[in-house]
Amino acid sequence: MTTVKKKLxxxxxxxxxxxxxxxxxxxxxxxxxxxxxxxxxxxxxxxxIMGILMLGAEQGSQIMIEVEGHDAESAxxxxxxxxxxxx
Amino acid sequence: xxKLKGIAAAPxxxxxxxxxxxxxxxxxxxxxxxxxxxxxQIQLFEEALxxxxxxxxxxxxxxxxxxxxxxxxxxDAHLLVLEDRMLIEEVISRLKxxxxxxxxxxxxxxxxxxxxxxxxxxxxxxxxxxxxNDVGRRVLRNLLGKKQKSxxxxxxxxxxxxxxxxxxxxxxxxxQLVSAFVTDIGGKTSHTAIxxxxxEIPAVVGLETATARIKxxxxxxVDGTMGTVTVNPDEETLTFYRxxxxxxxGISEQFLAVKxxxxxxxxxKAIEVAANIELPxxxxxxxxxxGQGIGLYRTEFFYMNRKDLPTEExxxxxxxxxxxxxxxxxxxxRTIDLGGxxxxxxxxxxxxxxxFLGWRAIRFCLxxxxxxxxxxxxxxxxxxxGKLKLMYPMISGIEELKQANSILQECKDxxxxxxxxxxxxxxxxxxxxxxxxxxxxxxxxxESDFFSxxxxxxxxxxxxxxxxxEKVAYLYEPAHPAVLRMIKNIIEAGHAxxxxxxxxxxxxxxxxxxxxxxxxxxDEFSLTSLAIPQLKFIIRSVTIEESKKIAxxxxxxxxxxxxxxxxxxxxxxxxx
Numbered sequence: 302m303t304t305v306k307k308k309l310x311x312x313x314x315x316x317x318x319x320x321x322x323x324x325x326x327x328x329x330x331x332x333x334x335x336x337x338x339x340x341x342x343x344x345x346x347x348x349x350i351m352g353i354l355m356l357g358a359e360q361g362s363q364i365m366i367e368v369e370g371h372d373a374e375s376a377x378x379x380x381x382x383x384x385x386x387x388x
Numbered sequence: 389x390x391k392l393k394g395i396a397a398a399p400x401x402x403x404x405x406x407x408x409x410x411x412x413x414x415x416x417x418x419x420x421x422x423x424x425x426x427x428x429q430i431q432l433f434e435e436a437l438x439x440x441x442x443x444x445x446x447x448x449x450x451x452x453x454x455x456x457x458x459x460x461x462x463x464d465a466h467l468l469v470l471e472d473r474m475l476i477e478e479v480i481s482r483l484k485x486x487x488x489x490x491x492x493x494x495x496x497x498x499x500x501x502x503x504x505x506x507x508x509x510x511x512x513x514x515x516x517x518x519x520x521n522d523v524g525r526r527v528l529r530n531l532l533g534k535k536q537k538s539x540x541x542x543x544x545x546x547x548x549x550x551x552x553x554x555x556x557x558x559x560x561x562x563x564q565l566v567s568a569f570v571t572d573i574g575g576k577t578s579h580t581a582i583x584x585x586x587x588e589i590p591a592v593v594g595l596e597t598a599t600a601r602i603k604x605x606x607x608x609x610v611d612g613t614m615g616t617v618t619v620n621p622d623e624e625t626l627t628f629y630r631x632x633x634x635x636x637x638g639i640s641e642q643f644l645a646v647k648x649x650x651x652x653x654x655x656x657k658a659i660e661v662a663a664n665i666e667l668p669x670x671x672x673x674x675x676x677x678x679g680q681g682i683g684l685y686r687t688e689f690f691y692m693n694r695k696d697l698p699t700e701e702x703x704x705x706x707x708x709x710x711x712x713x714x715x716x717x718x719x720x721x722r723t724i725d726l727g728g729x730x731x732x733x734x735x736x737x738x739x740x741x742x743x744f745l746g747w748r749a750i751r752f753c754l755x756x757x758x759x760x761x762x763x764x765x766x767x768x769x770x771x772x773x774g775k776l777k778l779m780y781p782m783i784s785g786i787e788e789l790k791q792a793n794s795i796l797q798e799c800k801d802x803x804x805x806x807x808x809x810x811x812x813x814x815x816x817x818x819x820x821x822x823x824x825x826x827x828x829x830x831x832x833x834x835e836s837d838f839f840s841x842x843x844x845x846x847x848x849x850x851x852x853x854x855x856x857x858e859k860v861a862y863l864y865e866p867a868h869p870a871v872l873r874m875i876k877n878i879i880e881a882g883h884a885x886x887x888x889x890x891x892x893x894x895x896x897x898x899x900x901x902x903x904x905x906x907x908x909x910x911d912e913f914s915l916t917s918l919a920i921p922q923l924k925f926i927i928r929s930v931t932i933e934e935s936k937k938i939a940x941x942x943x944x945x946x947x948x949x950x951x952x953x954x955x956x957x958x959x960x961x962x963x964x
Binding site: 345346348350 | 473
């Protein structure tokens with residue numbers, strides 16, 4: 302079991318909403334690892350579209366992703382890409 | 389008489405009786421359960437989710453067929469909600485804790501989410517509460533074992549009045565019997581607005597009190613252009629709007645009447661009027677609006693929203709379908725215009741400072757022949773099944789064109805060796821959208837079979853304007869004398885070398901430019917399907933001599949403003 306944690310800034314113009322949010326959840330669901338996303342005091346399941354949307358993370362906000370499981374590293378790598386995408 | 393003011397969501401005027409379409413009210417009782425009921429309740433919940441999923445997939449298929457993939461994608465969000473772990477887990481854990489029937493628990497959880505979403509200051513999320521409501525009601529209905537109520541059962545032509553319309557409502561709707569939408573909530577980008585536009589009926593949304601003030605069978609005047617709804621109008625108002633309605637109908641009927649007639653000027657010159665498409669499914673709309681072929685088939689969608697690369701077979705199947713469907717008309721496939729602003733997840737392309745001037749389109753393809761050849765081979769193979777042509781985007785000079793053609797030649801040789809049939813004489817053209825290509829069109833013409841002018845990029849590059857930058861967007865002037873002169877130069881260079889010249893940018897669908905472009909000698913227009921009938925009408929109303937005079941006069945003007953007002957006046961004269 303590996304646990305990977307990373308603090309990231311949401312770069313996308315739309316924030317973690319709309320298409321980026323859907324994309325994030327779709328990718329998160331490809332992995333077996335447990336994925337948690339935190340913003341301020343709010344903590345949600347990264348595999349849940351409701352959860353991600355409820356974070357209300359706009360462009361520029363800081364989030365913390367925690368991935369736990371055997372495929373944690375590759376999951377983090379792909380999720381990070383989405384967070385770092387500007388378009 | 390009562391006049392309500394809302395948001396103009398889709399243009400047009402309609403007069404007719406109101407039909408109130410209400411949401412079904414479910415009676416949800418807080419039904420206590422015993423511990424041994426829990427497994428049954430969970431099973432009920434799962435079955436309702438599965439049934440709802442089935443309904444949505446069915447709807448999605450139908451909408452994709454009726455209105456295209458883009459509308460159908462709205463339901464992807466619904467499917468995600470159904471599979472949402474957080475939601476499902478919350479329902480099950482509260483069920484166990486509170487010992488109450490699952491329908492009640494589910495409606496409580498749903499309410500909570502909707503409340504949270506509607507409080508967030510974000511237009512996108514606010515619209516998503518409609519999705520949540522929609523999918524939630526479906527699940528509830530299935531939990532309660534009730535049948536769907538729908539707009540499919542309409543008996544006469546009506547104006548639908550609702551608090552809000554969901555994609556499922558409009559999808560199930562008997563389309564010929566709905567003449568307008570009137571809703572309490574929603575904005576210009578709401579589902580109701582999108583659907584109304586694609587059905588070409590008027591809509592007024594955001595009226596707030598429509599359902600409170602309109603009764604069934606009230607006579608309504610819906611003015612989707614001004615955003616007003618008149619309830620039970622007096623004689624005078626009714627007469628006025630009847631005349632307006634007739635006038636509008638007359639104009640669009642004028643256009644529609646000629647949609648299947650040939651696009652020939654009054655003095656007998658035939659013009660090719662083709663359509664721009666993105667997906668094979670778009671063909672039905674092309675045929676419906678009288679398109680005589682495809683002048684621009686964009687192929688980037690193959691690469692969007694996926695992690696792997698599309699195979700030659702995938703390309704081939706789509707091209708073959710389009711070629712066969714449009715036969716005997718021509719289809720111009722534009723090779724991939726990827727890079728720049730277009731997302732490319734398959735390749736690790738570093739972020740560029742100036743993507744519009746960067747590594748994209750033909751530049752990318754020439755550097756990656758492995759990717760390019762997959763598409764070229766597929767186009768060649770499909771050329772055996774219809775009248776396919778191909779064109780390269782973003783060519784900036786003759787060398788690029790020669791390189792691209794030599795890769796094409798390699799593909800032809802390969803296929804020949806493999807014994808695969810293809811059209812060896814396939815027409816190969818250049819999309820003229822870079823000023824350097826426009827200025828050297830005479831050179832390019834010696835190596836190509838046709839030109840297609842891509843005005844959007846040509847204008848932005850020529851005038852050095854990024855039109856997404858609001859500070860300089862005012863400089864994006866299609867009517868700029870420089871643009872007109874450049875177009876003239878391209879057409880003349882093409883004709884001097886005996887090749888035909890078309891246009892596939894936005895300018896081709898702008899009625900104001902049609903006559904000037906005709907006068908400059910443009911042979912082919914490729915535009916969005918919806919605008920085809922109007923262009924045919926304009927072409928059939930003028931002679932080449934007249935259009936030449938108008939073009940000449942437009943070219944003599946010194947500012948875009950002067951050209952615009954001149955064109956506006958001429959268009960008015962022609963459209964009457």
